[in-house]
Amino acid sequence: MSAEKPQETVFSVRNLWKVFGPKADRIPGSAHAGLPAGELREKTGCTAAVRDVSFDVRKGEVFVVMGLSGSGKSTLVRCLTRLIEPTSGKLSIDGEDVLAMDRARLRELRRHRAAMVFQHFGLLPHRTVLDNVAYGLEIQGLGKAQRRAKAAEVVEKVGLTGMENRRPSQLSGGQQQRVGLARALAVDPEVLLFDEPFSALDPLIRRDMQEEVIRLHREEGRTMVFITHDLSEALRLGDRIALMRDGEIVQLGTPEEIVASPADDYVRDFVRDVPREQVITVRHVMRAAEGDEAETGPAITPGATVAEAIEAVARAGSPARVMDNGRCLGVVDSDLLLGVVAGTRQEEVAA
Numbered sequence: 001m002s003a004e005k006p007q008e009t010v011f012s013v014r015n016l017w018k019v020f021g022p023k024a025d026r027i028p029g030s031a032h033a034g035l036p037a038g039e040l041r042e043k044t045g046c047t048a049a050v051r052d053v054s055f056d057v058r059k060g061e062v063f064v065v066m067g068l069s070g071s072g073k074s075t076l077v078r079c080l081t082r083l084i085e086p087t088s089g090k091l092s093i094d095g096e097d098v099l100a101m102d103r104a105r106l107r108e109l110r111r112h113r114a115a116m117v118f119q120h121f122g123l124l125p126h127r128t129v130l131d132n133v134a135y136g137l138e139i140q141g142l143g144k145a146q147r148r149a150k151a152a153e154v155v156e157k158v159g160l161t162g163m164e165n166r167r168p169s170q171l172s173g174g175q176q177q178r179v180g181l182a183r184a185l186a187v188d189p190e191v192l193l194f195d196e197p198f199s200a201l202d203p204l205i206r207r208d209m210q211e212e213v214i215r216l217h218r219e220e221g222r223t224m225v226f227i228t229h230d231l232s233e234a235l236r237l238g239d240r241i242a243l244m245r246d247g248e249i250v251q252l253g254t255p256e257e258i259v260a261s262p263a264d265d266y267v268r269d270f271v272r273d274v275p276r277e278q279v280i281t282v283r284h285v286m287r288a289a290e291g292d293e294a295e296t297g298p299a300i301t302p303g304a305t306v307a308e309a310i311e312a313v314a315r316a317g318s319p320a321r322v323m324d325n326g327r328c329l330g331v332v333d334s335d336l337l338l339g340v341v342a343g344t345r346q347e348e349v350a351a
Ligand SMILES: Nc1ncnc2c1ncn2[C@@H]1O[C@H](COP(=O)(O)OP(=O)(O)OP(=O)(O)O)[C@@H](O)[C@H]1O
Pocket: 020, 021, 047, 048, 049, 067, 068, 069, 070, 071, 072, 073, 074, 075, 076, 229
């Protein structure tokens, strides 16, 4: 998760709908379009898995799609490469209209530009780790020596060195997922799409894999779209999170925006148990410096979390200065910080 990113758009999605059921294409824009899911199903027999959704995925960000089971996450992300055909709306990648792509161009999109990492790894059981990783390159038509060299490089990148010649059945779940990740990485795609890749893994290995994704992202800055139903995973990985309910995006924002300024009661409920001090940063909490406060006290960055600031303030026994390039933006004292922890203070975080 890098702090500064260019704002170039990779995927641009506008008013996208995916409706399953009879005469699905008649639903968007009709009088039925706004009906709650149950009523829509009763009246039309249709399910609107994705409803009038608009967003951009920016270059270099980790864009998380989060929501409960059935909220439309998988359908939405599969629509991005037309693994599921959208019912209506606009969709482009790097400015190119995805809905206008012919079969060859679509194949190229899925093989080279937006590779998917699935929950059920999709590994070939009779092939070695190295050959599984090289598989995508084989489809691309790369020669054997070249693809083995590239595969070996990626195997090392995901920490599987020494296991090149094992078969998938000789690996743990976490290791198998690393192979799946390596296979997607091997084709050097512009975007990696993750469909709940870690949900079958036990918590410790899952944490390991999350760290792996964060590390890879730090090293490479590759754009990632990551589906999860797990809030802590979303908060840990996401630069921005789109929170879905019944096919709609109910809030799109940074983890901090979502935790500090939930858009409605649904989101508020969702984030209620999040330790706010670990997500909210001091730039949204600080007050103006008074007296000589701008010259004294420990220095912290505007991006420091409230939890980090509490530590600094406690250690120094005085308010901390929020410093940016040698300039004091404001100060935080223990009253302010503890107010955030207790939830008695409402930060103003524009969502
Ligand atoms: N092929 C299909 N035909 C009919 N309805 C479908 C189809 N695929 C998905 N749906 C419905 O669309 C809605 C969204 O499903 P989707 O799988 O996208 O949700 P999800 O958020 O990814 O759920 P999960 O976390 O359980 O995978 C659900 O109500 C689902 O039943």
